[in-house]
Amino acid sequence: MRDDIDLHLHTAHVGCANETMSVPALLAKCEELGYTHIAITDHYNGPHHAEAQRAIREDLRAYDGPLQITWGVELTIADADAGTLTADEATVEEFGWEFVIGGPHGRYGETDVDAIIATQHRLMLATLRNPLVDALVHPWWFSRGEFAPGKEMAWMTDMSRFPTWHVEELGEVAVETGTAIEMNADAILHQDTYTPRFHEHYLAYMARLHELGATFTVASDAHDIKQVEYAKNAARFLADAGVPDERIVVPAATELG
Ligand SMILES: [Zn+2]
Ligand SMILES: [Zn+2]
Numbered sequence: 001m002r003d004d005i006d007l008h009l010h011t012a013h014v015g016c017a018n019e020t021m022s023v024p025a026l027l028a029k030c031e032e033l034g035y036t037h038i039a040i041t042d043h044y045n046g047p048h049h050a051e052a053q054r055a056i057r058e059d060l061r062a063y064d065g066p067l068q069i070t071w072g073v074e075l076t077i078a079d080a081d082a083g084t085l086t087a088d089e090a091t092v093e094e095f096g097w098e099f100v101i102g103g104p105h106g107r108y109g110e111t112d113v114d115a116i117i118a119t120q121h122r123l124m125l126a127t128l129r130n131p132l133v134d135a136l137v138h139p140w141w142f143s144r145g146e147f148a149p150g151k152e153m154a155w156m157t158d159m160s161r162f163p164t165w166h167v168e169e170l171g172e173v174a175v176e177t178g179t180a181i182e183m184n185a186d187a188i189l190h191q192d193t194y195t196p197r198f199h200e201h202y203l204a205y206m207a208r209l210h211e212l213g214a215t216f217t218v219a220s221d222a223h224d225i226k227q228v229e230y231a232k233n234a235a236r237f238l239a240d241a242g243v244p245d246e247r248i249v250v251p252a253a254t255e256l257g
Helices: 023-032 047-061 089-095 113-129 164-177 185-189 196-211 225-240
Strands: 005-009 037-043 068-079 099-103 180-184 216-219
Touching (some): 005 068, 005 099, 005 180, 005 225, 023 037, 023 047, 023 225, 037 047, 037 099, 047 068, 047 089, 099 113, 113 164, 164 180, 180 185, 180 196, 180 225, 185 196, 185 225, 196 216, 196 225, 216 225
Parallel strands (some): 005 037, 068 099, 180 216
């Protein structure tokens, strides 16, 4: 079980994570938890995040400790029709990100349940096929607000409505493109809007992706310092799904010099 890694961490610089997630504080927390290798993957939703991204990199350069660190980024969908992400190859090169994770974040205007599922699936495939992407983030995550009483997402108490061929196709494309599937703790395991039954189905979903030959990442997706330890639960969940350590991806550490 790889409970010593966390490949999805936010920082206070971009402002999605809170002030407890200063780079020095979160690196100290990772050391305290016994992590050996982490990836810093804050958001880049467009040029308005450029300054924050540069500030993170400066903080990482100042680090002199035992952690192996990969300098990465989390992208989201830029254009839902085209399935494009919020950074292109030139931008990834400019910032020097060596680990790119991404995927859909929302319903993209869909209100019908089956249309929501179809759109998520299409955008997840587009993300897997994007040659810049190393890992698809949090399959089937929707924000808390989408589940509020009276909202369309109140239906998602389990995964029984998801067509079986979706997981087959996702697994096939992940294997074909060599893109990892993320096991996300904060957005999936610790989000209380998801039911125990949903999590049971999610375990079977991960087990099936493993059978199909997919690789995986372990992720806390922490936005608060208390959530950094959640990565260990993602590692345990993958182990429970039968995923062996050799299927868990750990990227090379970045020379931050
Ligand atoms: Zn995300
Ligand atoms: Zn995230």
